Amino acid sequence: MTTTRFAPSPTGYIHVGNLRTALMNYLIARKAGGTFILRIDDTDPERSKEEYVDGIKQDLEWLGLQWDRVERQSERLEQYNAAADKLREMGRFYEAFETPVELDLKRKKQLNMGKPPVYDRAALNLSDAEKDALRAERGNGVWRFKLDHERIDWTDGILGDISIDASSVSDPVLIRGDGQLLYTLASVVDDTExxxxxVVRGSDHVTNTATQIQIIKALGGDCPRFAHHSLLTGPQGEALSKRLGTLALRDLREAGVQPMALLSLMARLGSSDPVELRSDMAQLIDGFDINRFGAAPTKFDEQDLYPLTAHYLQTLPLSAVADQVSGVGVPGELAEAFWLMARGNISTLKDLGAWWQLCRDGAEPLIDDEDREFIAEAMALLPDDVDGDTWGSWTKAVKEATGRKGKGLFMPLRKALTGQERGPEMAVLLPLLQVIKARG
Known part of the structure; x- marks a missing residue:
């Protein structure tokens, strides 16, 4: 059975970069009728916070990305320690004691000699007495996985055939000196068990994947299929990493972005398929193909979300937004007519309030000096009772009385009634304006 996972760290809220990873794994699982696991990477007790765990779940629920089960890495420490013991017994795990300053000096020396800046495995030459002395002086060391210096090959679902020389990579640290288990080990154990x-994740994990493949094999596990999606940039190709904090899903939600608009964009962004608004999750699942994504950096512009949101809202019946329409104060008997008027003229549901204010209170008339007499004559011809046919019959009567036609007829009337040059069809809006005035 196909099984995927999304493994966020609860050290902050989900942003669009995280969402890309979550969505791809979710769609792969659902398309195959498989399992999607939400795995909370909370092995860092100092940075992990329960409020972020709750926030991650809320964001996924808002988007409709429902997980099949939740796993907490903080509850699986015994399994990780057992794997570490197994690696020690195999001679693939060793303790190293270099300080960050010493490691930095070694890297600089290697670079100056034209060599790759990888760990030199000096710790493998330490005697037991030397290790004891270093522990007494510096405390416990870090634990590194000893890589086999051979090529690590796999066929990536997005990047194609990958081959990395393990000798060009430092033996990865899997356990810190303070005993904290790091992601690389925990992830391997979880994926295997x-x-x-x-596994779909960002292209910044490619080297990490190479080392994990060796760890998986050392522990006797089966390697999953890996795919590494491109990283997001800003609309001009600028690095997006510094802005991801301002692109949290909860902020986009607060700004009025609709879930299906966001999902429709992220499910196609960076692929060879055009971005198309989808009406439901089933369409997203059916149209998803990981092999159609490319390796080039992918431009993301949050402004693209608002036309998609607007188009999505235009498809909705009143029943889908009844709470929001009622929430701005629209009486129940006017809700249907109001929504049909407003839905084609809003970018987000946040815009509903302004349209209801116009209907309820009217607007400051926008009348050019040359149109004042015309507007006065036209308003005198406006009947007290209006309906959907009134705009047509009224403008016909005004045309006959004043001789005006076309834009010279319609635009001054719109501006006088709404204070705006653009907006909904006046035949639809006019009855709402008059009904509200009559009620007041």
């Missing part, structure tokens, strides 16, 4: 078959 949970039967994860497909």
């Amino acid at each position: 949970m039967g994860v078959t497909d």
Whole structure:
């Protein structure tokens, strides 16, 4: 069975970069009728916060990305320690004691000699007495996985055939000196024991994937299929990493972005398929193909979300937004007519309030000096009772009385009634304006 996972760290709220990873894994699982695991990477007790765990779940629920089960890495420490013991017994795990300053000096020396800046494995030459002395002086060391210096090959679902020389990579640290288990080990153990078959993540993890493949094999597990999606940039190709904090999903939600607009964009962004608004999750699942995504950096512009949101809202019946329409104060008997008038003229549901204010209170008339007499004559011809046919019959009567036609007829009337040059069809808006005035 196909099994995927989304493994966020609860050290902050989900942003659009995280969402890309979550959505791709979700769609792969759902398209195959498989399992989607939400795995909370909370092995760092100092930075992990329960409020972020709750926030991650709320964001996924808002988007409709429902997980099949939740796993907490903080509850699986015994499994990770057992894997570490196994690696020690195999001679693939060793303790190293260099300080950050010493490691930095080694890297600089290697670079000056034209060599790759990888760890030199000096710790492997330490005697037991030397290790004891270093522990007494510096405390416990870090634990590194000893890589086999051979090529690590796999066929990536997006990047194609990948081959990395393990000798060009430092032996990865899997346990810190303070005993904290790091992601690389925990992720391998989880993926193996949970039967994860497909892993999609950012292209910044490619080297990490190479080392994990060796760890998986050392522990006797089966390697999942890997795919590494491109990283997001800003609309001009600028690095987006510094702005991701301002692109949290909860901020986009607060700004009025609709879930299906966001999902429709993220499900196609960076692929060879055009971005198309989808009406439901089933369409997203059916149209998803990981192999159609490319390796080039992918431009993301949050402004693209608002036309998609607007188009999505235009498709909705009143029943889908009844609470929001009622929430701005629209009486129930006017709700249907109001929504039909407003839905084609809003970018987000936040715009409803302004349209209701116009209907309820009217607007400051916008009348050019040359149109004042015309407007006065036209308003005198406006009947007290209006309906959907009134705009047509009224403007016909005004045309006959004044001789005006076309834009010279319609635009001054719109501006006088709404204070705006653009907006809904006046035949639809006019009855709402008059009904509200009559009620007041």
